[in-house]
Structures are given as C-alpha cells and as structure tokens.
Amino acid sequence: MHIRIEIATQRLDLFDEHGCCIRRYRVSTALNGAGEQMDSGCTPRGRHRIRACIGRSAAWGTVFRGRRPTGEVWSPAFAAAHPGRDWILSRILWLCGEEPGVNRGGRVDSMRRYIYIHGTGEDQPMGEPRSHGCIRMRNDDIVELFELVSAGTRVEIAE
Numbered sequence: 001m002h003i004r005i006e007i008a009t010q011r012l013d014l015f016d017e018h019g020c021c022i023r024r025y026r027v028s029t030a031l032n033g034a035g036e037q038m039d040s041g042c043t044p045r046g047r048h049r050i051r052a053c054i055g056r057s058a059a060w061g062t063v064f065r066g067r068r069p070t071g072e073v074w075s076p077a078f079a080a081a082h083p084g085r086d087w088i089l090s091r092i093l094w095l096c097g098e099e100p101g102v103n104r105g106g107r108v109d110s111m112r113r114y115i116y117i118h119g120t121g122e123d124q125p126m127g128e129p130r131s132h133g134c135i136r137m138r139n140d141d142i143v144e145l146f147e148l149v150s151a152g153t154r155v156e157i158a159e
Contacts, residue, residue, distance in 0.1 A: 002115075002154040005135055007034050007043060008125045011137065012117070013146060023145065027117075028125035028136040034159045036097075039049040041132050044110045047157040051111055053146060054092040060139055064088045064118075069134040074139075079121050086132055090119035090139040095155055097136065117155075118142060131159040 004013045007029050014023040026081075035042030054067050063072040065088070072078065074089050096111035097103030103110045119139040124130060126138060137145070 001149055002156070003149070005029070005117075005155065006158045007045075007129075007159050008158065012137070012145075014145065015114060023148065025137055025141045025145065028120070028124065028126050028130045028144065030131050030133045031129050032133075034157075036110070037051070038101050038107040038113055043131070043133055043135065043157060044095075044097065044103045044108070044113070044115055045157050045159055046103045048095040048103065048110060048115075048148060048157060049098055050093045050117075050151050050153045050155060051096040052092075052094040053149070053151055054089060054094060056146070060143060061089055061119075063151060064092060067092060067094070074121055076123060079123060087121045087124070088116065088118045088134075089121065089142075091142045091150065093117040093142075093146065149154070 002015050010027055011155040012025045012027045013021050016022050026045040030043040032041040034045050036044045049091045063070045117135045119142040
C-alpha cells in the first residue's frame with residue numbers, strides 16, 4: 001500500500017500493492033501552499049512514511065491536542081463555542097520525512113513540524129487549501145483510511 005497526496009488537486013489516493021488506486025478522497029492542504037520550512041504553515045512535499053497511527057479506539061469526532069484525546073467530542077455546537085480552533089479529530093496519521101535536507105532533519109523535518117493526516121470539523125471545506133500545514137480529511141474518510149494503512153506506509157506528497 002502507498003498514499004499519494006496531490007496539493008494541486010487537493011486529493012489523496014490510496015494504492016494497493018499492485019499500484020491500483022483503491023480509494024480516493026478530497027482533502028484540504030495548507031492555506032500557505034507547499035513548503036518544508038519550520039513555522040511556515042506549509043504542507044511539505046516529497047517522500048514520507050506514516051510514523052504513528054493514533055486514535056484507533058477513539059470515538060468519531062474525538063478532539064485531540066498534542067496527539068492525546070481531550071475527552072471532548074466535536075459537534076457544530078461545540079465548534080461554535082470554541083471559534084478559531086484548528087480541529088484535529090477522530091484519527092491521526094503522523095508523518096515523517098524520508099529525504100534528508102528536504103523533509104527530514106534540521107528546519108525541514110516533517111515529524112518535528114507535527115505534520116499529520118487527520119480529521120477535521122465537518123464545517124470545514126474539502127478540496128481547497130485551508131490547513132496550517134497538515135492534510136485534513138472528513139472524519140468518515142480518515143476513519144476508513146486509518147483501517148486500511150499502518151505505520152510504515154509510504155506517503156508521497158506532490159505539488
């Protein structure tokens with residue numbers, strides 16, 4: 001299995017071991033575009049791997065902070081009471097870069113930048129750049145994807 005994320009089309013494709021696309025999802029990458037620098041708010045490009053899969057037994061809409069469930073569950077009313085939060089919901093696939101000097105090490109390290117594929121509020125649009133660097137998905141989609149991949153799965157992020 002491997003994942004390909006295309007920033008230009010705001011799409012995530014999951015391929016099986018034969019290279020056949022078995023799932024396609026609309027996503028939302030960084031509002032600031034593509035880039036690898038620390039604190040840039042950009043989505044990093046290049047070869048990555050899933051470092052950790054977080055939230056396997058969490059309820060749909062579980063709110064995470066620092067990769068830990070807060071005990072809160074997202075709803076439109078909860079979101080309205082907490083405006084401006086960058087929602088990390090349901091599941092987290094934490095990425096690590098595979099290319100030293102490009103997306104690994106120093107000020108370009110995707111893992112140290114906490115770049116995830118994660119769920120977001122249902123009120124957030126997909127198919128347009130809106131994130132702070134991560135790859136956002138609908139909660140139903142991230143829960144499905146989470147069950148199909150594992151730590152070590154290759155992820156390619158292309159502009």
